[in-house]
Amino acid sequence: MRDVSFGSYFPSNSFVHKMDARAKILIAIAYMVAVFLVSAFHFLGFAACLLFVILATVVSKVPFLRVLKSVRTIIFFVVFSAILQLFFNKKGTVVFWVITDVGLLNAGFIIARIMLIVLGASLLTLTTSPVELADGIEGLLCPLKWIKFPVHEFALIMSIALRFIPTLIDETDRIIKAQKARGADFESGNIFKRAKALIPVLIPLLISSFRRADELADAMDSRCYAGSKTRTRYKKLRFTFRDLIGVLVVAGLIVGIVYLNGFYALNSLAEIAGAL
Amino acid sequence: MKVVAKNLNFTYSPKTKGLSFRALDNVNVEIKEGEIFGIIGKTGSGKSTFVQHINGLIKVQKGGGALKVGDYDLTDKKCDYKSLRAKVGMMFQYPEHQLFAETVFEDVAFALKNFAKDISAEEIAARVKEALSTVGLDYNEVKDKSPFDLSGGQKRRVAIAGVIVAKPEILVLDEPAAGLDPKGKREFLELLLRLHKDYVKTIIIVSHDMNLVAEYCTRAAVFSGGKIIATGTPKEIFSDKNIIEKSGLDLPLTAALTEKLKSKGIITDSDFTVEDFTEKLIVALKNGGKIR
Ligand SMILES: Nc1ncnc2c1ncn2[C@@H]1O[C@H](COP(=O)(O)OP(=O)(O)OP(=O)(O)O)[C@@H](O)[C@H]1O
Ligand SMILES: [Mg+2]
Numbered sequence: 001m002r003d004v005s006f007g008s009y010f011p012s013n014s015f016v017h018k019m020d021a022r023a024k025i026l027i028a029i030a031y032m033v034a035v036f037l038v039s040a041f042h043f044l045g046f047a048a049c050l051l052f053v054i055l056a057t058v059v060s061k062v063p064f065l066r067v068l069k070s071v072r073t074i075i076f077f078v079v080f081s082a083i084l085q086l087f088f089n090k091k092g093t094v095v096f097w098v099i100t101d102v103g104l105l106n107a108g109f110i111i112a113r114i115m116l117i118v119l120g121a122s123l124l125t126l127t128t129s130p131v132e133l134a135d136g137i138e139g140l141l142c143p144l145k146w147i148k149f150p151v152h153e154f155a156l157i158m159s160i161a162l163r164f165i166p167t168l169i170d171e172t173d174r175i176i177k178a179q180k181a182r183g184a185d186f187e188s189g190n191i192f193k194r195a196k197a198l199i200p201v202l203i204p205l206l207i208s209s210f211r212r213a214d215e216l217a218d219a220m221d222s223r224c225y226a227g228s229k230t231r232t233r234y235k236k237l238r239f240t241f242r243d244l245i246g247v248l249v250v251a252g253l254i255v256g257i258v259y260l261n262g263f264y265a266l267n268s269l270a271e272i273a274g275a276l
Numbered sequence: 277m278k279v280v281a282k283n284l285n286f287t288y289s290p291k292t293k294g295l296s297f298r299a300l301d302n303v304n305v306e307i308k309e310g311e312i313f314g315i316i317g318k319t320g321s322g323k324s325t326f327v328q329h330i331n332g333l334i335k336v337q338k339g340g341g342a343l344k345v346g347d348y349d350l351t352d353k354k355c356d357y358k359s360l361r362a363k364v365g366m367m368f369q370y371p372e373h374q375l376f377a378e379t380v381f382e383d384v385a386f387a388l389k390n391f392a393k394d395i396s397a398e399e400i401a402a403r404v405k406e407a408l409s410t411v412g413l414d415y416n417e418v419k420d421k422s423p424f425d426l427s428g429g430q431k432r433r434v435a436i437a438g439v440i441v442a443k444p445e446i447l448v449l450d451e452p453a454a455g456l457d458p459k460g461k462r463e464f465l466e467l468l469l470r471l472h473k474d475y476v477k478t479i480i481i482v483s484h485d486m487n488l489v490a491e492y493c494t495r496a497a498v499f500s501g502g503k504i505i506a507t508g509t510p511k512e513i514f515s516d517k518n519i520i521e522k523s524g525l526d527l528p529l530t531a532a533l534t535e536k537l538k539s540k541g542i543i544t545d546s547d548f549t550v551e552d553f554t555e556k557l558i559v560a561l562k563n564g565g566k567i568r
Pocket of ligand 1: 325
């Protein structure tokens, strides 16, 4: 249970790990925008994005396998969307049975898009600890304080949620074991049976979550926690040359993709003009 | 049913470098039928990892050695874990956290319904009633209550009933008395002894309470860093300074007192149970003379 890969931090001392969490989040968002900007069927743009992820992975010293593992968790989703495209896309000419060339291209397009996004997202969580991540988001949301948005509380909720993921995993593990010892069977039967078999796990889990929430609230109260006003930070986020390099690289990626898009668009314009 | 482990090894996350951890290291032990067997050792020494092997909650790893429970060979791929678990009951720390059903009756019956699919409603009711009265609860009073409306001590009893209702031959308890007040603890131990007398044959108990081990266990195994560094009667284990030192364990009160009184020449020895210790002390006191 403990080796859930998606979203688990891989400690290291690399260039990427030392970057400012705010910058990393921005870069990750920019990267995802770049992936979405790649317009239909221009796979060269995807190649550029892939190159970016590979480069970032090498620099971060995270083993490639760890990054790839994150794709495993969503493989079902990817295959499902690809199949939808394959069988239900009626555009283009039929190449095989009900499968059209446009459907085929679309399926490839969707696979590439989802995979690249998940790779990027998991690289972010692999190189940024949950606490840094929450701090980074809080930092980025700071401007919202002007419209009275409770940024600090929001970030606190998030970091508590993140903090409790491993605890919840352990707890789930324990309860599953206790029920298995009483003969519960989670592995056989059809989907309804399996869903029903989860009740003896979910209810104790829910109850213990409430109990934990109570305990945490008491612990925070007894340490005089009073929200954002007077709190200082142990680790200050700082924007450095590393972040500048990262921002420049991702900016380059976006510019490149936009340029490619424009280039193709011009080409097809020229074609249309030629045809006229 | 006998539990026999030969060169049992276990590594957590064996494939992930950096995260992998050797929790069991060549564990050899034989637990005979009828014993109350103690598993002791510092935290993180591998006790829970070992006992969870016994009913297949943790599977024996490839090349991890051999483990047999009665006729069940746990290294066999085709091992029938469900019927094994019916015979080996397991209870964890805070067993009341496993309660889930709407009524106490449903919760206690859970294991029965899982293990014996074709059991009749009357049989279920009879077994639940028996289990509840064994743990000292009144069937008619609690059966229709929500388990979450009970007191802490009652919850724990219901949870215990939910395990013993399947009539296991071996009962494995992983720190079962944690979080109980002294009275609750005493009652719990009495319940254990009662169970051992007329319900389950073998009890395997993981505990940090050395007094409990000295008083009730027939034998015990001392874990340290994933290895068993000693197996023997409580008397043998707690008399060996080397083992106590190496495992970082406390002495039970009776052992510490015996030691002290021996050095003062008042008694010669005891087997570290309260009964035997007081016996020896009374004899010494009656003999008079030896007390300075
Ligand atoms: N799921 C897991 N993944 C990785 N390591 C684990 C896991 N569970 C336990 N360990 C490690 O294995 C070692 C043995 O754990 P185990 O739970 O068997 O100890 P224990 O003797 O029962 O300790 P305690 O007295 O605290 O319950 C510990 O060092 C622990 O950190
Ligand atoms: Mg343990």
